Amino acid sequence: MSTRLDVKKTYKLFIGGKFPRSESGRYLPAKSPAGGQLDNFAHASRKDFRDAVVAARAAVDGWSKATAYNRGQILYRAAEMLQNRATELVNEIARSTGVSAAKAKREVTLAIDRLVHFAGWTDKYSQIFSSVNPVATSHFNFTTPEPTGVVVVLAPDEPSLLALVSLTAPVILSGNAAIVISSEKFPLPAATFAEILATSDLPGGVVNILTGKRGELVPHIAGHMDVNAIVDGAGVPDISVKLQAGTAINLKRYAKHSPAPADWFTAKVEDPYWILDTVEFKTAWHPIGV
């Protein structure tokens, strides 16, 4: 048998629908649990984060105006693509984390199902959470949710794919654009997931994925004036405090979700109230009369 040299993948960032390396030229090694070198991945810088915010801001307008039906189909399409490339991610999770293929498969299939679940919420959550308000004057008055804009999502280390999907889907389904900071410990599944999103009709910039060191990016996330909200799933108390300081800078909305690692595998995290973390309620009045 002749030996064939493997073709190795360059893991890159996902910004504005493109796959750049870090502008800083920095990279980090991903190691297997046994300590072996797997691949290198991009080490995102402050500038990469800022580029991602620019890309996300540019995407918000079109994405939030897409019909709920359209957004639902695109999220469903992401599930389709993930299904199609499930093996790739099973392999990525297994070799990164050292879990069995069966366990990795469970995470991937749940991630697919979760995308399908949230895809269905795009055209329903506003029906559940809106209201027509019976004001005591002669006015028609109603309240509806709208996406807040640009949202930074911090994924926990584990489960690296499932938590990222579970945190990001409720953010984007309403029309927000997200910058997702991946698992620091196991970034490769996130980077591969980016490639799947890139082929699922999701407009560029709606989801941007950065790999690297969370702690380094956190002060810039908190301080950025064009970020509307932070969804903190990192589950690191020190990081949580630093992110909350961002509220005091430009009144960013801050929401924290840190379920126990096992809970990511349950329906507990299929929570429509998570959608409300990154929407604004708008109330409109109009007189009734002839």
Add this chain to the structure above:
Amino acid sequence: MKTKLKPISRKVSAKRAVATIAAQPVVPLKERRLTFGGKWDYAPAPEESRNYVITPRHELFINGKFVKPRSGKYFPSINPATEEKLTEIAAADEADVDKAVKAARRAYEKVWSKMPGRERGKYLYRIARIIQEKMRELAVLESMDGGKPIKETRDVDVPLVAAHFFYHAGWADKLKYAFPGRTPRPLGVAGQIIPWNFPLLMAAWKIAPAIACGNTVVIKPSKTTSITLLRLAQIFQEAELPEGVVNVVTGSSETGTAMVKHPDVNKIAFTGSTEIGKQLAQLCVGTGKKLTLELGGKAANIVFEDAPIDQAIEGIIAGIYFNMGHVCCAGSRLLVQEGIYPKVVRKLRDRIQTLRLGNPLDKNTDIGAINNKPQLEKIRELVQCGVAEGAELVQSSCTLPERGYWYPPTFLTGVTASHRVAQEEIFGPVLSVMTFRTPEEGFERANNTPYGLSAGVWTDKGSKIFKIVNQLRAGVVWANTYNKFDPTSPFGGYKESGFGREGGLQGLAAYCRLD
């Protein structure tokens, strides 16, 4: 004064008719349009205030009783319309705040969180009914304490206060229906800080949902307007609200800071300036305290060429001169489509001249006193700055009373987006007028501010209304109306105007945690 005008016969030539009228002492047309001769003067119609006694000293309300502050210190509360001292108010320090929080915690654990929602609701209903009974008194006190015209306290503030308690009373035993699929639980002790512009109404916005959802409250009014909240505390006593469910600590910003810093407070709700809101957010970092902020605004009121123009003028007036412009959601930036700009400015010029400024207790008064001296100085400073930056000043020529804090209804034309008067919240009866050409330019200019509390849009075209309402980044949008409030209607901002909603179904989330 009655002057009989001779009926003009059709047969009389126009020339003679003019001569007939000219024989009367008539002001030249241009001025007459503004002053309506002597006919515009109204006889004074002050609301009776002698029946309502303001006690010379107001104590803290802790654990159902009025108690002296530990420090023994008091500060004066004055009537901004006369600069006369009305009473003195207890200054609460950290120890008093701690006592109030402990009372609230005790009430929460022993009584309020255990009480069935239906019973909690009955207390709120009782409170609403007692407020309705004492409406006149509360309106008079509110006008004396804050300088607000009685017309507004009597017809807007106090009726809404009663309505807020009545609305939330009904929620107390129905909360599970507000959160489909989840079980709402109270948060615990809520610390609330309210401003001076709507003292009693803000208290109702804060207290009613908090206690309806099963929380207990420590609330701090603004230093310049404590009287009516302490009167409300008496109403709580009369309603036999269990002691400690609502506690009132009066004082300055240090009192508020002590409350926010208190480790046993679970929730902070603040209405006030964005600057202070950010400071409070900083204090809450890492504490796990739930926070809602209702902050400043610089709302755009957009008037299209196809707007019902006279209604729009009334809406603009209501938008900026209601409550002397001391309104976080005031329509302080007027964006007029170019084609009707001259007409709108002319009509506004005439209309502000007809606004009656003076004694807040007079039932004819439209514009009362500016709430406090620092605020008056701030308004003066910003208007001067507007003029210095090149805006043209248009002001009512009404006479200002000699004593008290007053500012005439004012607007500035020729304002550009970079002027301070177009960017900063003035919080006074001052309107900045700007123009736009296309709808896109209209909503872009409207959104061009860090704030996002409210906005107004005036047009007769329905599809345009929906488009603009969609595009505006603001929590409340009034279309062909302005400054309307209702307990069933959620209120709160986008961006730097804060987060969380008050009122309505969506407002309940601010006082519940969901299991």
